[in-house]
Amino acid sequence: MVFGIAIWIQIQADVGMYNAFLQTSIILISSYIFAHFLTNKRLPKALISKNMNQFLIEALIVILLLSFIFSLVFTYININAITPIPPGVLSHLSVLWKGFYLSIPASLLINGTACGIRFYLEHGKIERDHILLQQAHLENQLKLLQDQINPHLVFNILNHIHILMKTNTELASFLLFKFSDILRYQLYHCNKNQVILNQEIQYLQDLVEVEKLRWGNELDVKATWQLNNQKAFIAPLLLVTFIENAFKYVCRLPGHKGYIIISCKEENNTLFFYVENSYSNLSTYKKKDGAHGIGLQNVQKRLGLQYPDSHILKIESDDNVYKVSLTLKLSIDNDEQ
Known part of the structure; x- marks a missing residue:
């Protein structure tokens, strides 16, 4: 006009x-x-x-x-x-x-x-x-990686309980109670993009407790947890693979008492996570999945997708000691949930 x-x-x-x-x-x-x-x-x-x-x-x-x-x-x-x-x-x-x-x-x-x-x-x-296409692809990738974690963890815990039911029903009952908490967390909280840090750490503590009870005196396990801001947010099931791998590949050769050290500290909305475990070249540490394993590869992919510029992951393996250290900038607001 x-x-x-x-x-x-x-x-x-x-x-x-x-x-x-x-x-x-x-x-x-x-x-x-x-x-x-x-x-x-x-x-x-x-x-x-x-x-x-x-x-x-x-x-x-x-x-x-x-x-x-x-x-x-x-x-x-x-x-x-x-x-x-x-x-x-x-x-x-x-x-x-x-x-x-x-x-x-x-x-x-x-x-x-x-x-x-x-x-x-x-x-x-x-x-x-x-x-929108990138976002949909990202969500599908994260869902696929998360689905690869859950069945493996559930299978391990059920296998522990099955073995203990034949020898110690009281301990098996306690582990079953812990397993219900772990399963409840996976079913009702892990379908979100981010969860409260305190819930994720409680889930990891339950998992460590289950593994400590399973192995008893065969392993020396030390875990410290220090959270200053329990209301920070983190991607669910992001850290569990490091703990799983530590218990899976720790040295259990006859005459050798393996050890695992877990340190988790949150300070100024930054998470410092460290896992160290002993291993032996004679054990099955590198036979199945390689030095990193498929679970660790999944974690690295998730970190690249969800924390592309806000994480530092270091993996070291020398003198029969395997070390994983992760520095992660946490979210304050749950905008992605």
Whole structure:
């Protein structure tokens, strides 16, 4: 509408109100048709197919056609013209040609502006779709990694209880009680992106307690937990693999008493987590899953997805001692839950 009013005001003083209205209407209709064809038909398809060269050729053709239409309008739709066109084909062609190249800037401006606006909108839509796709892919990856953790842990605990039921029913009953707490946490809390740090640490403490009762005097286990801000948030089941691996691969050779050291400290919304265990090259430490294991690979993937720039993970293995240290910047608000 603004474009049409501007044209009408510009030309009505020279050609009259009726001619100005007629010329403006034809210019607006033709401009809309061509701009609509480029912006709504060709440009979105070109962006999807990434075939911008063909679109540029089509845009050039449209600009030239629209310029030719403008030339026809200003040349022939001019009733009661003061200076009529001289007779002769060459005269008509010269007038048309002059009107044609004078109309090219206007045609270029019209279609360029329309395509520029549409390109901005389409690019924003593509970016939003890309972000949503990345988010969905991230959620699927995290769900897959989390599902790989739960069955393995549940199987281990059930196997412990099954063995103890044959030898010590009272201890098996206590472990079953602890297992119910562990299972309740997995079922009702771990379906969130983040959980309260205190709940996650309580879950780890229950797991360590179960393992200590299972191995008894065969292992020397020392665990310290220090939380200053228990209301901080952390991704669920992120630390359990480190503890599982420590109990799974700790040295249990005859005549050797293995040890496990676990330290968990939260300070200034930063978690310092450390696990150390003894192992032996003669044991099964590196036979099944390799030095890191598939569980540890999953944790590394999760850290990369959920804490890409806010974690430091160090893994060391020397002198029959395996060490894992993790520094993690915790979330204060549960925005992702």
